[in-house]
Amino acid sequence: MAGAVPAARDPCGSLGPALRLQVPRRARRRARHYLLRRRRTTRRRGHQRRHRELEESVVARDGHQTGVTLIELLIVVALIGLLVGISFPSIGAGVDSLRMRSAAEQIVNLFNAALNRAERRQQAIELAVWPKQNRLTLRSTEPGFERALDIGEGVSIAAVHPELPQANEGPRRFLLLPGGAAPRIAIELRSARGARRVVSLDPITGVPRIETAETAR
DSSP: OOOOOOOOOOOTTTSSSSOOOOOOHHHHHHHHHHHHHHHHHHHHHHHHHHHHHHHHHHHHHHHHHHHHHHHHHHHHHHHHHHHHHHHHHHHHHHHHHHHHHHHHHHHHHHHHHHHHHHHHHOOEEEEETTTTTTTHHHHHHHHTTEEEEEOTTTTEEEEEEOOOOOOOOOHHHHHHHOOOOOOOOOEEEETTTEEEEEEEEEEEOOOEEEEEEEHHH
């Protein structure tokens, strides 16, 4: 119609006014709890999956390391055997040297004991060396006094100097007198490996000393 004013458009549309749904509070709470439980379940499953994957990787790594450790152990055992084989001669030489030193020091102590007793008691002391028995003995004029020294295993008495012009299978006897000069005596020791040491008494000072066989000559 001419000159008519169009009517204002209904904001609610042709279907009428919009309806607002009222969701009960209990339902909203249940929905919220459901969503929270679902999230927690999802997180828990994710943690469990990652933990399982981590365990599997650790087991696989351990299995791999076990094989490597076994190989390393075999290598170490082989190296130890090689080192023992190389160092055994030096170890044996060290033990041999200790035995020789111990035997020489024991003879020095016996010499000192004989000299001291001769001076303190003013007694003549007889020193006897038994090469075959590997033994040294002390005796005096005092009844009942006797001392003996047996040389340990691995060391033997090779010679007693000064040597006699004729071979003598018995003991060599030396006399230590109080206030007198020490007799010239030298005992040559030999180890199982052929090393030699000489234990002697200085005839001037009467002091025992240990020398190598080359130095004593």
